[in-house]
Amino acid sequence: MKTSKMLCKLALAAGLLAASLAPAVAQDYPSRPVQVIVAFPAGGSADIVGRHVMQKLSEATGGSFVVENRTGAGGNIAFAATAAAKPDGYTLLFSTPGIAINPSLYKKANYKLEDFTPIALVGEAPLVLLANPSLPYKTVNELVAFGKTKPDAVRFASSGNGSSSHLAMDVLRSMTGMQYLHVPYRGGGPAMLDVIAGQVDVTMLPISESMPYVRDGRLRSLGQTGAKRSPIAPDMPTIEEAGIKGYSSTTWYMVLGPANMPRNVVTTLQGQLDRVLKMPDLQEKLKAAGVSVINGNSEEANAFLQSEYKKWAGLIKASGTIIE
DSSP, rough: OHHHHHHHHHHHHHHHHHHHHHHHHHTOOOOEEHHHHHEEOOOSSHHHEEEEEHHHHHHHHHSSSEEEEEEEOGGGGHHHHHSSSEEEEEESEEOOHHOOOOOOHHHTEEEGGGGEEEEEEEEEEEEEEEEEETTOOHHHHHHHHTTTTSSSSEEEESSSSTSSHHHHHHHHHHHOOOOOOEEOOHHHHHHHHHHHTSSSSEEEEEEHHHHHHHTTTSSSSEEOOOOOTTTTTTOBTTTTTTTTTTTOOOEEEEEEHHHEHHHHHHHHHHHHHHHHHHHHHHHHHHTTTTEEEEEEEEEHHHHHHHEEEEEEEEHHHHHTBBBB
């Protein structure tokens, strides 16, 4: 009997100890550097926005959130690496829409949405449809008409298969019937440089990357892709305003971790992100990058991710676009 009582006391003590340690572990997070994977090269919008957020997060927590650019396969390499990581909060993903797009776009995507823990929806930004200024089309309607003359009349450079630029252009194709020759690049920077050089004709890239080249005349804007004009380009019409009714496609930024992360770590990280995304200096940096801050929590991020997956699955099925 005494032995039984002793075992009960020990079990109770162990449970109380575990309960007391769980909040402490969360409060101490991060106790070592956190790897933050970005699926696109340094200098692109995902990299710039991710570094702004992670620098502020490092300053606010006293920890170290280190961005690592892991490129290739339209983001699938970065997504798979995150999904396979230990779910302890020390490997995170700063993602753009590819994570919701690729399971439908690729014939053999090596992950599924259930492999991730959405933590926070940071914000969204429009893209800009850009053309080399020497080309004959000056509006999106003129581009569409030109693209109907023959299948490869327009050479379109995307920032990669399955990227937001690729799919935003494919939505335009499906809505208008225009055709184009898709030339995928490993990031938006190389695609933009080749449009400027005349190696390809048009591209779609986040507004923060695009505006300096539009302002100095090296690229011509045919319209921005959001439902409304961005505050950093109030004089640039949207593609819908230019004549393609109902068109809207943006890029967005989300922080995720592997599936099965401890709830207290998710809650702690979500609270830390909520705090920094409300800081005026970070909001100003994100605004300058064309990002409208959303600051959605874990549940909101998950709901948004699921809705994006369903939206793109339908659009991709309708377009017939599949990547082997």
